[in-house]
Amino acid sequence: MGTITIDGRKVEFTDEKNVLTIIRKAGIDIPTLCYHSELSTFGACRLCTVEDDRGRMFASCSEEPRDGMVIYTNTGKLKKYRKLIIELLLAAHCRDCTTCVKSGDCNLQTLAHRFNVTNVRFENYKEKRPLDISSPSIVRDPNKCILCGNCVRVCEELQGVGILGFANRGSDAMVMTAFERPIATTECVNCGQCRVFCPTGAISIKSDKDAVWDALADPNVRVVAQVAPAVRVAVGDAFGLPKGRSVMGKIVNVLHRMGFDEVYDTTFSADLTIMEESAEFLDRVKNGGKLPLLTSCCPAWVKFVDNQFPDFKEHVSTCRSPQGMMSAVVKEYFREPENGKGKTTVMVSFMPCTAKKMEAERPDSYTKGEKDTDYVITTTELIEMIRTTGIYFADLDSEASDIPFGFGSGGGVIFGVTGGVTEAVIRRLAPDHDKATLEEIAECGVRREGFIREFSVPYEGMEIKVCVASGLANAKKVMEQVQSGEKEYHLIEIMACRRGCIMGGGQPRLAGERTKNARTQGIYNADSVSVVKKCNENPMITSLYEGFLKGKEHELLHNHR
Ligand code: HC1
Ligand code: SF4
Numbered sequence: 001m002g003t004i005t006i007d008g009r010k011v012e013f014t015d016e017k018n019v020l021t022i023i024r025k026a027g028i029d030i031p032t033l034c035y036h037s038e039l040s041t042f043g044a045c046r047l048c049t050v051e052d053d054r055g056r057m058f059a060s061c062s063e064e065p066r067d068g069m070v071i072y073t074n075t076g077k078l079k080k081y082r083k084l085i086i087e088l089l090l091a092a093h094c095r096d097c098t099t100c101v102k103s104g105d106c107n108l109q110t111l112a113h114r115f116n117v118t119n120v121r122f123e124n125y126k127e128k129r130p131l132d133i134s135s136p137s138i139v140r141d142p143n144k145c146i147l148c149g150n151c152v153r154v155c156e157e158l159q160g161v162g163i164l165g166f167a168n169r170g171s172d173a174m175v176m177t178a179f180e181r182p183i184a185t186t187e188c189v190n191c192g193q194c195r196v197f198c199p200t201g202a203i204s205i206k207s208d209k210d211a212v213w214d215a216l217a218d219p220n221v222r223v224v225a226q227v228a229p230a231v232r233v234a235v236g237d238a239f240g241l242p243k244g245r246s247v248m249g250k251i252v253n254v255l256h257r258m259g260f261d262e263v264y265d266t267t268f269s270a271d272l273t274i275m276e277e278s279a280e281f282l283d284r285v286k287n288g289g290k291l292p293l294l295t296s297c298c299p300a301w302v303k304f305v306d307n308q309f310p311d312f313k314e315h316v317s318t319c320r321s322p323q324g325m326m327s328a329v330v331k332e333y334f335r336e337p338e339n340g341k342g343k344t345t346v347m348v349s350f351m352p353c354t355a356k357k358m359e360a361e362r363p364d365s366y367t368k369g370e371k372d373t374d375y376v377i378t379t380t381e382l383i384e385m386i387r388t389t390g391i392y393f394a395d396l397d398s399e400a401s402d403i404p405f406g407f408g409s410g411g412g413v414i415f416g417v418t419g420g421v422t423e424a425v426i427r428r429l430a431p432d433h434d435k436a437t438l439e440e441i442a443e444c445g446v447r448r449e450g451f452i453r454e455f456s457v458p459y460e461g462m463e464i465k466v467c468v469a470s471g472l473a474n475a476k477k478v479m480e481q482v483q484s485g486e487k488e489y490h491l492i493e494i495m496a497c498r499r500g501c502i503m504g505g506g507q508p509r510l511a512g513e514r515t516k517n518a519r520t521q522g523i524y525n526a527d528s529v530s531v532v533k534k535c536n537e538n539p540m541i542t543s544l545y546e547g548f549l550k551g552k553e554h555e556l557l558h559n560h561r
Contacts, residue, residue, distance in 0.1 A: 002067025007074065019060040019071065020048050028073055031082060031111055033089075033199045034148035035061040038498070039157055042149045045089075047082055047111070051075050083115045091122040092171070093200070094143045100201045105509060107199035108146060124171065134182035136361050137190040137354035137505070138203055145175055145202040151194035158498065160473035161304070163188050175202075187307045189472065191300040191496045192354030192378075192505015205354055205506060208375040209385055215346040215374075216259040222334065222343040225255050226326045227401075228266045229416030230352040230501035231379045233522035234508055237515070238383045239393040244518025246526045249398020251350075254386055256399060262330075265401045266349070267408020269326035270415045270424070271535035272544075273297060276557050277319045277421075278428045281491060285464075290315045292467075292482065292489040295421050296559070297321040299359035300496035304472050309479050318558045322415065323349050323356055324365055327372035328556040330405060333548065335368075346374045350382050352416075352504030355496065364559040378506025409538045410530035416523045418470035418500035419446040419453065422493045426457055427534045438533060451498055452478060454489075465489045471498040 003010050004022055011026045018041065023030045033045040043062040050060045053070040057077070072078070089108060097103050132140040149166070152175060156162040163186040167176050177186050195203040215223050232248040241247060252263045281293050296302055296317040305312055320328065327347045334345040349356065353376075359365060360373040377385070386393050400406065411427050414420035423446045430437055445455025446466075451474045456463040467489045469478050475494045481487040497503045502519040503511065511519070532538050549556065 002065065004065055004068075005070040007072055013065050016065060019050065019063045019065050019069070022065055023048075023050070023060055023071075023073055030060060030073055031114070032061060033107055033111070033146060034150060036150060036154075036197060039150065039153045039197070042153065044148055045085065045146075047085055049078060049081060051078055057081070079115065082111075083117055086112050086115055086117050087120050087122060088124075089146050090117065090120045092124040092126060093146060094128075095120075100144070101204045101207070102144075102201035106201060107510075109200075126171075129174075132183050133206065134184035135188065135190060135206060136184075136357045137192055137206055138183070138195050139206050140183060141202050141204070142174055142176070143202075144200045146200055147173055147175065148199060149175070150197040150199065151175060151203055154193045154197045158471050158473055159189070159191060159193055159496070160308075160476040161187060161189060161191075164194065189300040189303040189307070189496065190355040190358040190505075191472070193497060195354065196503075196505055196507070196509050205378055205380055206357065207381055208357070208377060209381050212348055212375050212377060212385075215348070220343060222261045222340075222345045223259065223348060224262045224264065224330055224334075224345060225260045225348050225350060226264045226266045226269070226323070226330070226405075227251055227255075227350045228323070228352055228356075228501065229270065229413050229420075229523065229526075230504060230507070230519070231350050231382065232526065233416070233502060233519045234352060234379050235383060235386075235393075238508060239386070241394055242518070243515050244520075244522035246522050247393075248526070249400070250393060250396040251382075252401050253396045253399040254389070254391055254393060255350075257391060258385065258389060260348070262402045262405075264326060264330065264405040265408050265412075266322050266326055267412030267415070268405045268538070268540060269322040269329065269408075270297075270412035271408050271538050271541050272325045272329070272557060273319055273322050273415075274411060274421075274424045274428050274535040275541065275545075276325075276553070277317050278425045280317055280319060281425065282429075285462075285490065292492045293317055295491075295493045297415070297421060298355070298495050298501075299353075299362075300355040301472065301475060301494045303355070303358070304475065304496065305479075308476065309483070311483075312479065320364075320557055320559055321356075321359060322412075323351065323359065323376075324372060324559075325557050326405065327360075327365075328367045329544070329549070331367060331370060331372055332552065332556055333405075336548070347372065348375045348377060349373050350377050350379070352379050352501045352507045353497075354378060354505040356506075367556065379504075380506055380508055383508065404540055404544070407538065407540045408530075409532040409535050410527035411533060411535050412538075413526045413530060414523055416501045417520050418451075418495045418498075419468045419493065420500065420523070422446050422466055422468050422491065424535065425491070428536060429459055433534055433537065454487075464491065466491045466493070468493045470495040470500055472496050474498075 031047040129142040236247040357376040411424035
C-alpha cells in the first residue's frame with residue numbers, strides 16, 4: 001500500500017506485485033514482449049524499463065513497488081533504449097513481415113512501428129533453421145523466435161506439460177524440445193497455448209484454410225460446417241462489434257455466402273453429448289462402474305490423461321466430443337442416398353481450439369473407415385477467411401443454422417466456458433426446468449470464480465461430488481489428489497485452457513481481462529436467450545433418437561478406443 005509518482009502524477013497502489021502493473025493501472029501501455037500476468041516474471045526483454053528520479057533504469061516487471069517511488073516511463077533515454085532493443089531483436093530475426101502468418105498480430109512488428117524503427121543498423125546473421133511442421137495443430141518457426149520464454153513458461157506453468165526449454169548459450173541460445181525432437185513425437189497435447197502467448201510468428205496455427213477453399217470450389221462436394229459454442233463470442237470484435245457479443249447468426253450468413261451447403265451448430269451435438277454422458281454417468285454410479293467419470297470433450301485433456309495418468313484411461317467417458325458426434329452423425333446422414341444425392345460430403349468444423357485438429361486425426365475419429373471431420377478451422381482462421389472474402393461482416397443480417405442439426409439448447413451453449421459441461425449434466429438430471437431450479441443449479445458452485453471448483457449436488461438421496469478445473473497444471477493437481485486418495489469425486493470436468501474453450505489455443509490472441517470476461521458473459525447471455533435449456537427438451541434431439549439414430553448410438557456417439 002502506498003503511492004508512486006508516475007510521470008508527475010501520483011498513483012496509489014495496494015497489493016500489485018510489480019511496478020509494471022501499477023503503470024498499466026495508471027493508463028500507460030508500457031511495452032513488453034516477455035511479461036504476462038499469468039506467468040512467472042522472466043525479465044528478459046527489458047522493454048518495460050523505466051527511469052527513476054536519480055536516473056537509475058530498471059525493468060518495471062521485476063521491481064517491487066515502494067511507497068514514495070518517483071518514476072518516468074517515457075524519457076528520451078528510454079525511447080532510445082527501447083528502439084535499440086527492438087533493432088537488436090530485428091537484427092537476429094527474419095524480416096519477411098509481409099508474408100508472415102502473424103503479420104498484423106505480431107507484437108514485435110507492432111512495437112517496431114510504435115517506436116519508429118524504420119531501419120535496422122545491425123546484422124546478426126544466423127543460419128536458417130528448418131520449421132517444425134510435424135504437429136497437426138501448430139507450426140514452430142525457430143527463425144522467428146526472440147527468446148522471450150513465454151512458450152516455455154506457459155507449457156510448464158499453466159499446462160504442466162513442460163516439453164519446451166532453452167538450449168545453448170549466448171547468440172546460439174534457442175527454444176527447443178528435448179533432443180530437438182519433432183514436436184509431434186513429444187508429450188505435447190496440442191493445446192496451442194504456446195501459440196497464444198508467443199508474441200511473434202515463431203509459433204502459429206497449422207492452417208487448413210486452403211483445403212477448405214478447394215472443397216468449396218468443387219461442385220461435386222457438399223461442404224458442411226459446424227460451429228462450436230466458443231467461436232460465436234470471439235469473432236465480432238475483430239470486425240468492430242462489441243467484445244463477447246454472440247454473432248452466431250452472422251457467422252451462419254457469412255459461411256453460406258462462402259459456399260457452405262449446410263451450416264450446423266455444435267451446440268446440437270453438445271446436447272447429444274449430455275444425453276449420452278449423463279446416461280453413462282448414472283450407469284457407472286448405479287452399477288459400480290469406474291468413478292470418477294472424467295469428461296472426454298477436450299482432446300488436449302484426453303491426451304494429457306494418456307500421457308500422464310494412464311491408470312485413469314478407463315475413467316474417461318467413452319462419449320465422443322460434440323465435434324466428433326456431429327461429424328459422425330452428419331456423415332452418416334448424407335450416406336443415405338436420398339440425402340446424399342450423389343455428392344461427397346466434406347465436414348469442416350469451426351473450433352476455438354488447435355487440439356481439435358489433432359482429435360480429428362485420431363483413429364477413433366473415423367466411422368466406417370472414413371474420417372468424420374475432414375478439416376478443423378480455428379476461430380483465428382475463420383476471421384482470416386472472412387477477411388479474404390472482403391464481406392462487411394458487421395453489416396450482415398443474422399441467419400438461422402440449417403436443419404436438422406442446427407439447433408441446440410442453452411445447456412449446449414455453455415459448453416464454451418469451464419463448468420458448462422457439468423452444469424448441462426446437472427440440468428439434465430434435474431427433474432424440473434423452471435427458473436428457480438436453473439438458478440439454483442447455476443449457484444451450486446459450478447460458476448464459482450477460480451480454476452479449481454469443488455462442490456456437491458444432491459441426486460436421489462446421494463451427494464454427487466464434483467470437481468471442475470481448467471488449465472492442465474490445475475488438472476494435474478486435482479488428479480494427483482485423486483490418485484493419492486486425498487480427494488474423492490464422482491465427476492471431474494477438465495478443460496485444458498484456463499476458463500475453458502473461450503480461451504482456446506485457436507482463439508484470437510491478446511485477450512485481456514475485459515475480453516475474457518466479455519466472452520464468458522457472451523456465452524451465459526446466449527444461454528439466457530435460448531428457448532430450450534435442457535438437452536432432453538430439444539425436439540431435434542428427440543426426433544434424432546427416434547429416427548435414423550436408432551440402433552446406431554454406440555457406433556456414432558462413442559469412442560471405440
Ligand atoms: Fe469446445 Fe466442445 S465446448 S470442446 O470447448 O465439448 O473446441 O466451444 O466445440 O467438441 O460443444 C472447443 C467450444 C467445443 C466440443 C462443444
Ligand atoms: Fe506445450 Fe500446449 Fe504448446 Fe504443446 S501446444 S508445446 S502442450 S503449450
